[in-house]
Amino acid sequence: MFAGLNPARPIQSQYIYLKLRRLGLGGLAGRNTSRLALAADVPASILAALTGTGIDNATDWTHFVKRDWTGYISSR
Template sequence: MGALIRVYALTVVRIKEFTTSQFRQNDAGAFLTIDRHPVLLPPTLARLLKAHMASPQASSMLKPRASSGPDYLLPGRHAGRPLSASHIIKRLRNHDLPTRAARNTAMINAITELPPIVISDLFGLSASTAFQWAKFAQQNWTGYLALQE
């Protein structure tokens, strides 16, 4: 799940709500629907998600009850509920994957390649937040690029 943060600047709170029905694969590639947008996944990430869904690791000590709810990519201890955000963050930290720094880096990379309004729609941010990220990225990268010349 760290890859979803690093590639798409997603928050753990959003990732924990992803369900298996949001993943689709066809001849064109593998897609994960983020909000209402099917996003093409890199092949390696698609393989990882497929393998993860093939053997979900619910952490309950009790036999899970049948659930009429969605099948979460990250199933929690209770049937029909995802892992908590704090548990996911703890798992990522145990593998030296800091979530905030990874998301910030991904957001800066995205905002330098796409217009803020596209980022707003794609990542589910408010337009003002996307424009703040663009301003932040421009301020930081301008000085850095000037030093590289």
């Protein structure tokens, strides 16, 4: 699939992105789907730490899936 690449040199993300687009696969859609699934299962603070995003961004994702974590946070 990645013929002609040098194994000693890392593959640039843009090359992978273009190759996936030619095959009809979008990386952004998969990443967003996995982030939504994760946002439905964990509180925003944990989502922010796991994905490396800001707490405001993680809060937006958890509000998008409409999960309320106040009971979990109060029990901790």
